[in-house]
Amino acid sequence: MAVVRQRRQLNLQLSLPESDRCPRFPLPLPPAAAPSDLDRLQVLGHGNGGTVYKVRHKRTDKIFALKVVHGDQVFREMEILRRTDSPFVVQCHGVFEKPSGDIAMVMEYMDAGTLDTLLQKKWTFSEQKLAHIAAQILKGLSYLHAHKIIHRDIKPSNLLVNSHMQVKISDFGVSKIMCRSLDACNSYVGTCAYMSPERFDPETYGGNYNGYAGDIWSLGLTLLELYLGHFPFLQPGQRPDWATLMCAICFGDPPSLPDGVSEEFRSFIECCLQKESSKRWTASQLLNHPFLGKDLRSE
Template identity: 30%
Template structure:
């Protein structure tokens, strides 16, 4: 229900996936979301190894705007990663999957749940310390780094080793990027959250950074900036940009759904789940 609540609040932002309908039967819960067949940012990054600074900036600006909107509505995201960022037909990014979001997070609110994706966890989460919305800016720094270099900043196949690197090892940045790129990555990946870029002014502090000097934020929100890359899409049913593993997933009929879902519904946990967006086909 928390994810449904966040989805209901977010359909006014151009870089957050929109919920059109939600409904249920006795076995399953259903979300009807935007159809986005431009592929995961992760897939495109895997294919191209890394992005140019201009393309990275274009994507990072949209991510920052989306996170800023969530924070403005007292929501912490907590699971930013390339797999949760989808491209639309125009080459713009859309943030999806609000399963780990938490509402009621004002700038001074702390929480302590250990959650997220290992490669992108902020040090304070790994150390099981109370944390705030600035963990989202750490994640942004990790994703910006990955877009420029091809891997997350402290990556290791061994999670324990990776956690040790995130908490204890200094950030290593190659000289192949601009000073502005170096500075924003360094600022976002501050291990001390009180010194992290975004800790003082949240999104406004991010958008004013030199790295985003070339971004016209009003035009970006109106989607008037030409995307540096537009995925090849020939029709609404074109799935060439979607990972084959997802395309091959068989639909699980409602009759085969786990029995415990029906039991929770009887407990009235999902009594208000059904939702219809106003003018759902207009957007």
């Protein structure tokens, strides 16, 4: 007998089962009641099954980012965004379903793009700037981890930035809420270049694996990439493949820091890039690391 699959109906209230004990924060009311209330100004980027546009709300002239996503990963992202209320996590202002069935999320607009955007523009990042960036990301991760959320895809292109160098964590399409159990947290579809050793070889590097340490590894690689101007495990311009990355991450030496870096920065990176996950510092511990004491305003 043929099974008729009904078209899903989007519940903008995003109600969750009463048995879910994780804290929940309601999404603000959307600034637009319909897609027709938004003017698309330009495409900001593509990826993860969707497109992000810069849009203007007609009635208020406010600028937002409109993320149009195809596929079920949007429901995971919506569930996480409705739970979060942090100045270091991108804000979602509303959600609606388009006639095509795609889901559109009205997001906070960050006018400088992502940290990857700045890398592509050949920005240089001093230790003072990196300390400023790291502190913001760590505050975001500390908040997420305290609410049992693992991001699982920290990388420059998922870290939004504005012209005031405020940094916010975005893109929760492969994230995990650890409210019920640790089961299934090993299933991962993020970017393998930033995956920690325990993702490839949990028996050797897992230790007391809880999932959160993977975000710290990715943060360490991200900061090194910003400092070096290229991905740490590869030569400038080298195109990565899965096998090369796996061997470099699991069996190679940790990425080397150039001469001239401060002991605080060297120590901070070492605390992030411990191959054994149990030896990595937590986000809360790293917030007290001496490296973050560098003053951005001294530049």
